[in-house]
Amino acid sequence: MTKVRIDDEFWSPRLKANADVTIPHALDKCDRTGRIANFARAAGTLNGEHEGLVYNDSDLYKVIEGASYVLARRPDPKLDRQLDELITRIAGAQQTDGYLNTYFTLAAPHRRWTDLRAKHELYCAGHLFEAAVAHHEATGKASLLDVATKFADHIDAIFGPGSCHAAPGHPEVEIGLVRLFRATGDRRYLRLAKFFLDQRGHGEQRPCYGSYAQDHKPVLEQAEAVGHAVRAIYLYCGMADVGAMTGESGYQTAIDRLWENVVSRKLYITGGVGARGAGEAFGNDYELPNDSAYAETCAAIANAMWNHRLFLVHRDARYFDVLERVLYNGFLAGVSLRGDRFFYTNPLAWDGVSAFNQRAKERLDWFGCACCPTNVARFMASLPGLVYAHDDAAIYINLFVAGTAEVTLRNISVQLDQRTRYPWDGRIRIEVRPERPADFTLHVRIPGWAVELPVPSDLYRFLNASNRKVALRVNGRPVDPDPSAGYAVIRRTWREGDCVELDLPMVVRRVVSHEKVPANAGCIALQRGPIVYCIEAVDHDCGVHHVALPDGATLTPRHRPDLLGGVTVLSGVGVAARFDGNGKRFESEPVHLMAIPYYAWNHRGPGWMAVWLPRNPASMEAPANAMPT
Secondary structure, three states: OOOEEEOOOOHHHHHHHHHHHHHHHHHHHHHHOOHHHHHHHHHOOOOOOOOOOOOOHHHHHHHHHHHHHHHHHOOOHHHHHHHHHHHHHHHHHOOOOOOOOHHHHHHOHHHOOOOOOOOOHHHHHHHHHHHHHHHHHHHOOOHHHHHHHHHHHHHHHHEOOOOEOOOOOOOOHHHHHHHHHHHHOOHHHHHHHHHHHHHOOOOOOOOOOEHHHOEOOOHHHOOOOOOEHHHHHHHHHHHHHHHHHHOOHHHHHHHHHHHHHHHHHOOOOOOOOOOEOHHHEOOOOOOOOOOOOOOOHHHHHHHHHHHHHHHHHHOOOHHHHHHHHHHHHHHHHHEOOOOOOEOOOOOOEEOOOOOOOHHHHOOEOOOOOOHHHHHHHHHHHOHHHHOEEEOOOEEEEOOOOOEEEEEEEOOEEEEEEEEEOOOOOOEEEEEEEEOOOEEEEEEEEOOHHHHOOOOOOOOEEEOOOOOOOOEEEEOOEEEOOOOEOOEEEEEEEEOOOEEEEEEOOOOEEEEEEOOOOHHHOOEEEEEEOOEEEEEEHHHOOOOHHHEEOOOOOOEEEEEEOOOOOOEEEEEEEEEEEEEOOOOOEEEEEEEEEEEEEHHHOOOOOOOOEEOOEEOOHHHOOOOOOOOOO
């Protein structure tokens, strides 16, 4: 990401808000809630008991990771000094044997490693390892990396074949260990990550935790996404990492099966995952309720991380189709435009009053379990690293984000200059500037939504085909995009000033679900480009649960720079139903309808919201708590 500079109408304000607001806000909250003080207490430089949840250390590590990505992009002496001070505190809390966990050091020193199912020691360690590598790569300093390797050496001495057989209740250490291996070259860390994966589903030498923690079968045999959604996808990320680094294909075969299950049966149109609040879990196949959807922000982030890894293995654009859907919808809804308020859950409908999903009433500035705000801080900061990819002979353009990048191919530097107003406008211009004429291949992603495939499965489909097609030009000459694995593949000798222009059809599309999704029966969702839309009560005289959108209704896009930081809204005429106090519909009438991007909902006060709208006014029913309208 140090080679990518974002200068984008849509993402630059968000990256700035993350750097200037979200990360300082999260560090302040870590301070106010005792997360930072816990390290001083564990070091013996401050009196007091452990404060907060047993896994609170992980929140500070995630913010340090995000702050390191900021430092990788731009100098910030104040932030650099702040991280140095935090790392000094963290290092002071490390025990002489390398162990580092403030809860156990302060509250239960004799119970280390005795409850890996629930106490999350290894989960916290994994986030420390990720933060340490990020900080080292951003600054060149080894201060936190030394702490991390010392702790990893301690863990390696405790766990492994012939010693302690165990698996973490919440995966993450596997991801961190692989990052540590890649940063240091020490294969012990890779072997240890593989060991933790291979322990799952084997109860011969340890108790298994069951399907909630993806410990019901060996990982190579798992075929359905079950249990806690974040834990599951962190596990799949670890499997992808270990499979890629070891070359053992069984891990990849397993996560390919699991991906098919998620994308075909368990993915929300927003890219969110996790249908059930109970257990923050995946539901059964096609169980995708809207008003009770959990769709945790952390799960959306995990889904993006997983699909990025799958792209790196398979070089197929369909994984970025899912990642992009997450990025502009399920993830982005989890943070306010200002950057200091957050959703933990992201339902696709809310009636404004129900006890369930009260967290959807408004974004909050923090949570007791603050995994989501701190995950937002690190994932948003990592965005520049997702836009491009390359090997020795090819460059992949995966996301359409204005700015510049420098890529090195076979010792040839290639500058890329991307200009676009995406996601509001489908025109993308990419100037290619090699330092000297060079033969290589440019892979330009053709989004699935632009070629009649909203997701890479039959879970969702567009109701009507678009008569507009993707257009591609190289130096002004039309080229047949003819996607291969979702990419327009352009092979040529590139010279200074060569220009690729892509024109994606920004047509308003109606989306319908697979017939086996009962929650969406008879309903449509709206999408334009990568953006999924919703309607809110604040824009309508009636409650949104009383609005239908017939198939023949025309919808017109209009950009509103004055609204919600600048958004394109969809306007048209729907049908509103009015109900009496007994919930009986007594009148239907035309109503002006305005849809806004789903990510921007709940910025103008709490109120009813819906992504899926009835297609037939006659099918509308009053919600259970209907009031006369």
